[in-house]
Amino acid sequence: MALLEIKNLHVALEDGSEIVKGVDLAVDLGEKHAIMGPNGSGKSTLAYALMGHPAYTITNGQILFGGEDVTKLGADERAQRGLFLAFQHPHAIPGVTVTSFLRSAINAIRKARSGGEDDPIPIPEFRKELESAMGTLKVSRELASRYVNDGFSGGERKRVEVLQLAMLKPRIAILDETDTGLDIDALRIVAGGVNSLVGADMGALLITHYQRLLNYVEPDFVHVFMQGRIVAEGGPELAKQLEAEGYEMFSSNGAGGGEAA
Numbered sequence: 001m002a003l004l005e006i007k008n009l010h011v012a013l014e015d016g017s018e019i020v021k022g023v024d025l026a027v028d029l030g031e032k033h034a035i036m037g038p039n040g041s042g043k044s045t046l047a048y049a050l051m052g053h054p055a056y057t058i059t060n061g062q063i064l065f066g067g068e069d070v071t072k073l074g075a076d077e078r079a080q081r082g083l084f085l086a087f088q089h090p091h092a093i094p095g096v097t098v099t100s101f102l103r104s105a106i107n108a109i110r111k112a113r114s115g116g117e118d119d120p121i122p123i124p125e126f127r128k129e130l131e132s133a134m135g136t137l138k139v140s141r142e143l144a145s146r147y148v149n150d151g152f153s154g155g156e157r158k159r160v161e162v163l164q165l166a167m168l169k170p171r172i173a174i175l176d177e178t179d180t181g182l183d184i185d186a187l188r189i190v191a192g193g194v195n196s197l198v199g200a201d202m203g204a205l206l207i208t209h210y211q212r213l214l215n216y217v218e219p220d221f222v223h224v225f226m227q228g229r230i231v232a233e234g235g236p237e238l239a240k241q242l243e244a245e246g247y248e249m250f251s252s253n254g255a256g257g258g259e260a261a
Contacts, residue, residue, distance in 0.1 A: 001067060002026035003203060004050075004083070004172045009061035011042075011049040018059065019045040021228035027172055027203045034206045034214055036239060037225030038247045043207045044088060046225070047176045050205075051085040052078050065172070080112035082171030086161040088180055093148035098139075098160055101148050102130065102167050109168065133166035137193045154181025155190075162193040173197070174205045179213040191216030211243035224250050 004027040011020035019042045027033050037043050049056045050063060052075035063071045065081055073081075093101065103126055110119040134144060137159050149157050158178055165173055175194065179187055194217050198204045206217060214222075214236065222239045224232040224247070231250045232238065 002028040003066055004028075004205075005062075005064040006050070007062045007064070009046070009049070009063065010059045011045055012057045012059050013045075014055060014057070019056075019228055020049060022061070023228075023230055025223065025230065027205050029171065029203045030198070030200055031203045031221065032198055032206065032217060032219045033204070033221045033223065034208060034219035034239060035223045035225050035230075036208055036210075036242055038209065041225050042228040043225050044176055045228075047085060047174050047205075047207055050078075050174060051075050051083060076108075077112075079168075079170075080109055084165060084168060084170035084173045086158075086165060086173065086175045086178055088177035090149050090157045090161055092150045092152075094150050096148050097146060098144045098148055098163070099130065102126075102164065105164070105168060129167060133163055136196065137163050137166070138189050139163050155183060155186035158182055158186065158190050159193075162190050162197075166193065166197055170202065172203050172205065174207070176207045177209070178206070179208060179210065187213065188216060211239050214239045226250055 006023055006025040009020055009023045010018060012018045023046060025033070035043055035046070045056060049058055052073060058071055061071075062069055065078070065083060068081070070078055070081065103121065106126070107120045110121060111117065130144070133139075134141070139159050143152075143156060143160070146152075149160065152160065158181070161178070178190060178194075182190060191213065194204065206213065206219060208214065218236050219239065220235070222234050222236060223230045224238065224242065226247065
């Protein structure tokens with residue numbers, strides 16, 4: 001049994017429009033899965049639904065995490081169990097520094113895993129881990145002292161997202177369009193961080209339009225997503241085929257769009 005199992009998942013918007021139309025997928029520790037699809041195919045809707053975003057309603061199917069049915073749990077409860085979502089467009093949090101945000105998030109997870117008892121991370125331990133991760137991801141002290149994503153460039157926002165990944169140490173990381181807005185140098189840094197983190201204690205689900213990210217983070221499995229469904233699966237060679245031939249080869253009418261990203 002894989003750590004994350006998605007069974008016949010259907011997801012609708014608040015107005016009832018069905019976007020995800022029956023997805024089966026399993027992601028385990030040490031695995032890198034890539035979901036590739038055109039704009040409007042429902043990829044981001046799937047990511048948000050997996051994390052428990054309240055704007056998306058699961059109308060059928062199950063999400064299992066470590067054998068537990070988490071379909072009806074809130075986003076915070078899923079995070080406490082080890083599920084993580086890196087956003088395509090991370091929001092700013094004025095008034096909260098990156099360092100303070102990370103320490104509060106770590107302490108919230110530690111408290112939940114201690115049965116509701118406070119178990120704050122010792123400050124020396126936190127500083128040591130933070131400085132190590134910042135060095136790997138080239139996040140400056142100045143950036144870590146600023147308010148979360150407030151006035152950050154696209155590259156800075158994505159580096160801070162992966163910094164969260166490094167500090168929170170989830171068991172499964174969902175990375176939604178992590179390559180959006182990155183120049184080649186920033187992409188290499190972010191990809192290097194992802195590669196260093198995914199291993200025996202973490203699996204990853206990468207959501208992207210393009211092959212570019214996968215040139216640096218090679219997936220073990222590639223899933224083609226069209227009109228709310230997985231329509232083809234394969235290894236890293238499938239991503240290269242998509243880059244060369246496009247998505248029309250998987251669409252009977254040459255269009256893979258839908259209502260959501």
